[in-house]
Amino acid sequence: MTEANEIHTPVMLERTIELLAPAIDEPGAVVVDATLGMGGHSEALLERFPGLTLVGLDRDPEALAIAGKRLERFGDRVHLVHTVYDEFEEALDGLGIAEVQGILFDLGVSSLQLDRVERGFSYSKDAPLDMRMDSTSDLTAERVLAEYSEAELRRIFRDYGEERLAPRYAQRIVAERAHTPLTSSAQLVRIITEATPVAIQRKGHPAKRVFQALRIEVNQELAVLERAIPAAVDSLAVGGRIVVLAYQSLEDRLVKRYLASHSTSSAPAGLPVELPEHAPELRLLVRGAELAPEQERDLNPRAIPVRLRAAERIRRAA
Ligand SMILES: C[S@@+](CC[C@H](N)C(=O)[O-])C[C@H]1O[C@@H](n2cnc3c(N)ncnc32)[C@H](O)[C@@H]1O
Numbered sequence: 060m061t062e063a064n065e066i067h068t069p070v071m072l073e074r075t076i077e078l079l080a081p082a083i084d085e086p087g088a089v090v091v092d093a094t095l096g097m098g099g100h101s102e103a104l105l106e107r108f109p110g111l112t113l114v115g116l117d118r119d120p121e122a123l124a125i126a127g128k129r130l131e132r133f134g135d136r137v138h139l140v141h142t143v144y145d146e147f148e149e150a151l152d153g154l155g156i157a158e159v160q161g162i163l164f165d166l167g168v169s170s171l172q173l174d175r176v177e178r179g180f181s182y183s184k185d186a187p188l189d190m191r192m193d194s195t196s197d198l199t200a201e202r203v204l205a206e207y208s209e210a211e212l213r214r215i216f217r218d219y220g221e222e223r224l225a226p227r228y229a230q231r232i233v234a235e236r237a238h239t240p241l242t243s244s245a246q247l248v249r250i251i252t253e254a255t256p257v258a259i260q261r262k263g264h265p266a267k268r269v270f271q272a273l274r275i276e277v278n279q280e281l282a283v284l285e286r287a288i289p290a291a292v293d294s295l296a297v298g299g300r301i302v303v304l305a306y307q308s309l310e311d312r313l314v315k316r317y318l319a320s321h322s323t324s325s326a327p328a329g330l331p332v333e334l335p336e337h338a339p340e341l342r343l344l345v346r347g348a349e350l351a352p353e354q355e356r357d358l359n360p361r362a363i364p365v366r367l368r369a370a371e372r373i374r375r376a377a
Contacts, residue, residue, distance in 0.1 A: 069099030070362045071351050075163060075302050076107055078344055078369045082300040083161040086110030090161035091151070093144040093291060096169040098126030104161075105133045114159070115139045116150055118193040118278075122169060143193070145286040151294055158296040164303045166284070166310050168192065168274070170361065180274060182266040185245035190270075190277045200273045204241045209233045219281070219309065220272030227254050228269055244270075271307065284310055288317045292341070295372040300344065302369045311348060311366040318343060318370050340376055344369040 069075075083090050083104070088111050092101045095115035105113055113136060117123050123139055130137045140150045144164070151159070172192060173180050179189035179200060188200040207215070209229045216225035231254040232241065241247055248266045255265040275281060292301060305311035318341060326337035348366035355362045 068359050068361075069103065070165065070304055070359065070365050071349075071355070071367055072100060072103055074349070074367065075100060075304070076103060078302050079104070079161045079163070079300050080108075082298055082371070083111055084108050085160075088112070088160040089114065089156055089158075090163065091116065091147070091159050091291070091294075092163050092165075093147065093287065094163070094165045095126045095139065096122050096165065097171055098129045100163055100165060101126065101137075102129055104163075105130065105136060112136050113138070114150065114154060114156065116142050116144050116147070118143045118196075119169070119172065120193070120195065121175075122171060125171065143283055145283045145290060147287055147290040148294060157294075158299070159294050160296055160299045162291050162295060162299070162301040164284075164287075164291070164301075164305075164314075166280075166304060167306045179244050180270070182244060182248050182264060182270045185243055188242060188244055188247060188273075190274045192278050198277050200277050201242055203273060203276055204232060204247070205236060215272045215276045216269055218272075219275040220268035221309075222268040222272065224255065224259070275309070281309055281313060284313055288314060292317075292321065292370075292372070297372050297375055300369065300371045302367065305348075305366050305368070306361075306364045311368070314368050315348065318368055322370060336376070338374055340372060340374050341370040342373045344371055 079090065082088070088108070090104055090111055091114045093116050095101060095117040098115065101113050101115050105111060115126060115137065117126070118141070120141055123141055127139055138154050140153070142150050168180055172178055176184045176186050179186040188204060190200040191198070212229035212232060213225045216222040216228055222228065228251055231250050235241065235250050247269070251266040251269055259265065295301060303314045305314055322339045322341040322343045324333055324337050324339055326333045345368060348368055351362035351365050
């Protein structure tokens with residue numbers, strides 16, 4: 060077993076393959092794994108479809124190195140690119156690829172990132188306040204906590220953490236940093252816990268939402284995803300398919316809105332016939348969001364929050 064096999068079980072793997080299969084099971088087909096991680100989904104796709112070429116993107120150099128090793132045996136069927144996935148088109152241009160038959164987004168942090176205590180993603184282990192998925196980028200959670208105003212902290216805790224106690228937490232952090240710099244996750248957990256009424260502490264870990272919000276801010280996750288989904292769908296050939304696995308409601312909502320708006324007619328209400336230019340570009344492949352099967356959720360806790368959405372390009376806008 061490779062290191063990657065040991066540390067990550069791909070979420071909803073069979074369903075992902077099943078949804079992509081009609082589009083990618085042909086010689087010369089190209090699939091983009093926009094969130095390569097440790098290459099779990101990618102490896103299975105390459106094994107299952109021998110005529111498939113895979114482009115794997117990731118912003119985390121460590122993930123690329125591990126996946127690169129794991130996928131070495133597929134030779135020139137694999138192209139890996141270190142990039143943030145909103146640079147989707149540039150990555151394909153660089154490889155001379157005009158359109159693709161399949162796209163997968165398996166969003167969020169990888170178990171590798173969560174397991175590396177020193178990267179500071181976890182509120183349950185003491186570590187420096189880092190939270191960068193790309194260790195070569197500048198913004199860390201420590202800098203956010205040190206440099207953002209109280210209003211900005213309040214906004215990110217509320218918008219990205221959906222945290223009702225955002226004003227209280229922002230105020231405590233600003234008061235604390237006035238005398239002691241915040242450098243460790245344990246320090247942040249202590250401040251949040253002390254600021255949380257006991258009744259609320261019983262409903263899950265009080266720092267969970269603040270950590271999620273910081274991670275989203277540090278990695279600009281929602282802004283990047285908002286640009287990436289249209290860019291990705293744009294590169295889909297007619298008949299090409301996209302599958303997205305989201306683990307938190309903000310990301311899922313964004314994906315849902317985009318896919319819904321492009322899979323319905325844009326004809327103004329009341330027109331007797333739909334003009335071709337108003338016809339939808341996408342067809343939804345699953346009703347609403349699909350959850351992981353119960354058996355998978357029992358075996359793999361990472362699969363519990365997942366929401367899968369998928370669509371097929373049925374027409375290209377003129
Ligand atoms: C959940 S993991 C993917 C796991 C992968 N499907 C597997 O089976 O091994 C998500 C990966 O996406 C990467 N990622 C997250 N946001 C990204 C972005 N904006 N651009 C590029 N990669 C990103 C993370 O670095 C992480 O490695």
